[in-house]
Amino acid sequence: MKLGLISDIHGDFAALELAWAHLITMGVDRIACAGDVVGYGPFPDRVAAFLRERGIPSVRGNHDRWALERGPGAPCRFGGGTPSDETLGYLAGLPGDLAFELGGKVIVVVHGSPRSDMEFVGRDTHPPGVLDGYLEDIRCDVLVVGHTHRPMRYRGPSGGLVVNPGAVISAPVVETSRSFAVLDLEAGKVTHHRVEDGSPFDVEPWG
Numbered sequence: 704m705k706l707g708l709i710s711d712i713h714g715d716f717a718a719l720e721l722a723w724a725h726l727i728t729m730g731v732d733r734i735a736c737a738g739d740v741v742g743y744g745p746f747p748d749r750v751a752a753f754l755r756e757r758g759i760p761s762v763r764g765n766h767d768r769w770a771l772e773r774g775p776g777a778p779c780r781f782g783g784g785t786p787s788d789e790t791l792g793y794l795a796g797l798p799g800d801l802a803f804e805l806g807g808k809v810i811v812v813v814h815g816s817p818r819s820d821m822e823f824v825g826r827d828t829h830p831p832g833v834l835d836g837y838l839e840d841i842r843c844d845v846l847v848v849g850h851t852h853r854p855m856r857y858r859g860p861s862g863g864l865v866v867n868p869g870a871v872i873s874a875p876v877v878e879t880s881r882s883f884a885v886l887d888l889e890a891g892k893v894t895h896h897r898v899e900d901g902s903p904f905d906v907e908p909w910g
Contacts, residue, residue, distance in 0.1 A: 704806030705730060708884040709759075710737035710814075710849030711870035713766065714744025714783045718873040718898050719753060722883045725901035729885055733805055737849030737868065738764025738814035740794065743783045743876045751790040763797035764814040764849065765821050771795055782876060806888035808844040815850040817841055824848045824855070824867065826909060831857065834909070838863035845886065852879050854895045857909035865909075866893050873898055 707726035712719045726734055736759055741747035747770070754761055770779070770786050771794055778785050786794065799820065801812040816822040816829075817837055824834075834857050837846055845864045854869035869880030881898045895906045 704732050704888045706805055706810065706886040706888060707731035707734035708737070708847055708866060708868040708886060709734065709871050710868050711739040711764070711852055711872055711879070712736070712744070712750050713739055713742045713870070713872040713874075713877065714747040714750055715872040715874050716744070716746040716749040716753065718871050718881070719750055722871050722898045723753070723757070725896060725898075726883065726885070728901070731885060734759045735801065735810070735812050735847065736761035737812050737847050738762040738797070738820070739766045739849060740764065740797075741770050741783060741786055741790070742766030742779060743781050744872055744874050745784045747784045747786040748790045751786070751793045755793055760801055760803075760812075761797055762801050762812050762814050763794065763799055763820070767794045767797060768820060802843070808888050809842065810845045810847065811841050811843040812847040814848070816848060817846070820850070823851050824865070825851065831859070831909065834865045835859045835861075835863070838865065852877070854880050854882050854884065854906045855909060856893045856895075856906055858891075862891065864891070864893065869895065871898055
């Protein structure tokens with residue numbers, strides 16, 4: 704079983720469509736998104752509709768939450784497109800976290816960290832002991848995070864994984880890795896790929 708992982712699309716419809724096409728070609732069984740559907744990019748409505756129509760579950764990122772807090776018709780203060788009422792309704796229905804089972808593994812998806820959609824999971828702030836604590840506390844085999852726009856992978860001593868697929872957005876309005884990830888649940892292997900051509904690239908493991 705293969706799980707495709709995307710995050711931080713930020714209204715970049717072209718990048719989302721390209722990442723999705725690569726994942727489908729790679730034969731993933733399911734795709735999940737770690738949030739920030741909107742913000743920065745010009746096409747929040749097209750991105751939201753794409754995720755909804757293809758049944759790709761997503762958590763609510765901080766930019767999604769901010770769009771809801773601004774309300775209908777309010778412009779994005781980060782220069783992105785203004786979400787329609789329909790898109791705001793979609794964002795309002797996104798959960799703060801997702802938990803599901805696939806291939807006999809329990810996967811939990813959040814945006815920032817299990818504690819906050821604004822918390823950056825970084826090497827300095829989240830050493831192995833902290834990540835191991837997350838995996839143990841929420842009783843999952845795989846924890847998926849986003850928010851940093853930087854790909855990462857960590858494997859704990861018990862085999863649990865923490866993965867950040869990086870950011871899908873490719874528009875030059877924000878720092879981004881322009882990447883997505885594939886998790887082979889049977890092999891317990893994570894690969895990161897470039898949005899532009901789907902090619903894999905190395906990500907130094909934590910720990």
